[in-house]
Each structure stands twice: as C-alpha cells, then as structure tokens.
Amino acid sequence: MIIESLLISFGAETRTYQTGEMIFREEELPSHYYQIEKGKIKLNNYTMDGKEFIQNIFSDGHSFGESLLFVDRPYPMNAVAIEDSVIYKMPKQNFLDLIKNNPEISLSIYECLAERMYYKYIMLYNLSFQNPVAKLKLLMDYLKSYHEDKTPYSFQIPLTRQQLASLTGLCVETVIRTIKQMEKDQIVKIEKRKIYY
DNA sequence: ACATTAATGTGCA
DNA sequence: TGCACATTAATGT
Numbered sequence: 001m002i003i004e005s006l007l008i009s010f011g012a013e014t015r016t017y018q019t020g021e022m023i024f025r026e027e028e029l030p031s032h033y034y035q036i037e038k039g040k041i042k043l044n045n046y047t048m049d050g051k052e053f054i055q056n057i058f059s060d061g062h063s064f065g066e067s068l069l070f071v072d073r074p075y076p077m078n079a080v081a082i083e084d085s086v087i088y089k090m091p092k093q094n095f096l097d098l099i100k101n102n103p104e105i106s107l108s109i110y111e112c113l114a115e116r117m118y119y120k121y122i123m124l125y126n127l128s129f130q131n132p133v134a135k136l137k138l139l140m141d142y143l144k145s146y147h148e149d150k151t152p153y154s155f156q157i158p159l160t161r162q163q164l165a166s167l168t169g170l171c172v173e174t175v176i177r178t179i180k181q182m183e184k185d186q187i188v189k190i191e192k193r194k195i196y197y
Numbered sequence: 198a199c200a201t202t203a204a205t206g207t208g209c210a
Numbered sequence: 211t212g213c214a215c216a217t218t219a220a221t222g223t
Binding site: 160161162172173176177180193 | 203204205206207
Binding site for chain 1: 211212213218219
C-alpha cells in the first residue's frame, strides 16, 4: 500500500520468507510494519485442539498487522508465509514517523484499516449465523469483489478447500460437499478441482 | 520414473 | 460432523 521508494527511504528492508516460515507469532510485540512485495501470507490462530483458524490471507502489495502498531499490545495471531515471499520490513518508529509526515499515506492507511474492518464485520456476522452455503457464498462474494470481471464463473477462487474451511470455521469435508452442492445449484463451476465463481 | 506428501473425495457411524 | 480410507495432484530425489 505504501510505495516502494518511500518505504526504502524510511529504512525499510526486504526479506525473503520460505513457504511455511513464520513472520511473527502470537504473543510477540509488534515491532515492524510489513508489506508484501511478492508472495502470499496468512494470519492465523490455532484452537486448543490444534485446529487452524485463518483470519485473513494477503498477497502482493498488501500490508498486514499494521493496526497493531497503534496499540501497545502483543500480536493476537501468527503471520505465516504460504508461498515463498519477499516482504518489506520497516521498524515501527519509522512507520509512525512516516505517517506523521505524510497525510496522504496516513489517509491510505485509514482506508486500508477501514477495508479490513469491513471484511471483519461481514465475516463475523456471517460466521455466527449462516449455513455452510451462505458462509462460502459470502466469502466468495468478498473475494470476487476485487475482481473486475463480474460475470458468473469468471473468477477462480485462489484458495484450497482446506483454506476455505479454515477461513469459515467449517470442516474440510463440509466445504467439499457444500461446494459440490453449489455446483449442482449452478452457483459455482468446478473444473480440474478448481472452483469458479 | 518412483516415492512421498498434500489436497481432494467418499462412505459410514 | 468427524473419522477412516481411496484417489489424485504436486513435489522431491
């Protein structure tokens, strides 16, 4: 979200992470601003019985965990690379200086945070009440909202069924069965195991 | 090409 | 649902 040259002039450095590598973990104190140059990361938690819950998944150009830089609290989740990724890392203080001196950047951070909250509101409501079809549909609607082409089946869901399950709190089998049902109902199309919506 | 692992599918309690 | 197990795709050697 912040342009590269600005990041660098404010002391950001790039670092590569391999698939599966942790960028930060629960309980740690936030010390940096992170922005993805290339790759994909997820924010997750594990329930006491070991089940994963994915808060969100981010890819190229997105920042993550920046809201925690404004509060003096430890991270409530882990950040894990799910692809080999290159990530800009800028010390917290530099980040704060940067937004203090740049109203433009500051505004874009607000927008970004607002966007995240929007997603959270939708998902929270969604997760607590809806049936599996509604949950998956809402999640896919959200994902597709970033896709220019709005025609049916034009958007390939960039997530595995496993990940869909972890994002919605459903179990994999349910996701698999539900997606199949949705295909019958013409809501999605499946080709070579890929989901088109 | 073959072995291994992750992801997907299916049947059944 | 959740578990066990079959099938298929992806990845490593």
